[in-house]
Amino acid sequence: NGGNQLNIAVIGVGGVGGYFGGKMARANEHSTENKIFFVARGKHFQEIARNGLLLDTDKGEYICKPWVITDDIGSLPILDAVLVCVKGYDLSEVTDSLKNKVNQETIILPLLNGVDIYQRIKTKLNEATVLPSCVYVGTHIERPGKVTQRGGACKIHFGDDPEKKGIGDRFFRILEESGIEYNYTHDPYAEIWSKYIFIAAYGLVTANYNKTLGEILENQDLSNEVRSIMAEIYNLAKAQSVALPKSIVEESYEKGRKFPYETKTSFQRDYEITGKKDERDLFGGTILRMGEEYKVDIKQTKHIYESLDMKKVI
Numbered sequence: 001n002g003g004n005q006l007n008i009a010v011i012g013v014g015g016v017g018g019y020f021g022g023k024m025a026r027a028n029e030h031s032t033e034n035k036i037f038f039v040a041r042g043k044h045f046q047e048i049a050r051n052g053l054l055l056d057t058d059k060g061e062y063i064c065k066p067w068v069i070t071d072d073i074g075s076l077p078i079l080d081a082v083l084v085c086v087k088g089y090d091l092s093e094v095t096d097s098l099k100n101k102v103n104q105e106t107i108i109l110p111l112l113n114g115v116d117i118y119q120r121i122k123t124k125l126n127e128a129t130v131l132p133s134c135v136y137v138g139t140h141i142e143r144p145g146k147v148t149q150r151g152g153a154c155k156i157h158f159g160d161d162p163e164k165k166g167i168g169d170r171f172f173r174i175l176e177e178s179g180i181e182y183n184y185t186h187d188p189y190a191e192i193w194s195k196y197i198f199i200a201a202y203g204l205v206t207a208n209y210n211k212t213l214g215e216i217l218e219n220q221d222l223s224n225e226v227r228s229i230m231a232e233i234y235n236l237a238k239a240q241s242v243a244l245p246k247s248i249v250e251e252s253y254e255k256g257r258k259f260p261y262e263t264k265t266s267f268q269r270d271y272e273i274t275g276k277k278d279e280r281d282l283f284g285g286t287i288l289r290m291g292e293e294y295k296v297d298i299k300q301t302k303h304i305y306e307s308l309d310m311k312k313v314i
Helices: 015-027 042-051 088-098 117-124 169-177 188-209 213-217 220-239 248-258 266-272 280-294 299-311
Strands: 006-011 034-039 053-057 060-064 068-070 081-084 107-110 133-136 139-143 146-149 155-158 181-184
Touching: 006 015, 006 169, 015 034, 015 053, 015 060, 015 081, 015 139, 015 146, 042 068, 081 088, 088 117, 088 280, 107 117, 133 188, 155 188, 169 181, 188 213, 188 220, 188 248, 188 266, 188 280, 188 299, 213 220, 213 248, 220 248, 220 280, 220 299, 266 280, 280 299
Parallel strands: 006 034, 006 081, 034 068, 053 146, 081 107, 155 181
Antiparallel strands: 053 060, 133 155, 139 146
């Protein structure tokens, strides 16, 4: 890439990609140095192409215009940085499409849930720098062309690629100039696993029993199932030398009380829709595979995963 120009792609402009990508696009709308590309689909794509992305945040509303929006990764130039903001079930297809768009200079920041995302990307895009990361942000697509953010820390936690140390200053500068808060840590995995314990356990149980967070919390049996899955994930983390406090299970369980009674998990919302892909493999499947690999007992997770599998045919 000649000179100082950076090509940055945001793949998936849903709640997470819309929030962070929107901030980048807005900060760089008149930049001669940085070009922000959005990859989106369907009506959302058409609406943003026509009018820009309307980003409604705790701090105000903004129209965010990328340099280019496309629904085809193949049309992108060689990329200097990529924010991958798709759901877990689209990751494999996205990494395949990116093969000719990245090189050893490319930085990939995956902003999606899961504890094995780094490995999944690195298997396909080995030469790029992949930063293990996790994000807390309360966002969703309000309607095509509009992303709303309410609450959440709106902060990205990430660390070095274990195989390729060091990230250029320019990447940090772009985050800062875009007003994106981040925590750059040498051990991002404690953060990644902490989040996973919370979302995987509550996600699996809410989806399986079709109950809201409030309904789970007031039911002793279902609460115990959540805690059992959390304990199984904690044991998997321990088996992989991820340093988590013993109190993490109870802390993660109690976190459920911070949400309104009627809250549904995003996995549950996807699972409810007949014919729609969902993230059961990212949560249940990953735990089952790791349980086998590390010889950790994961029978509660297995029980719920099999039950979910039986009830919904895609």
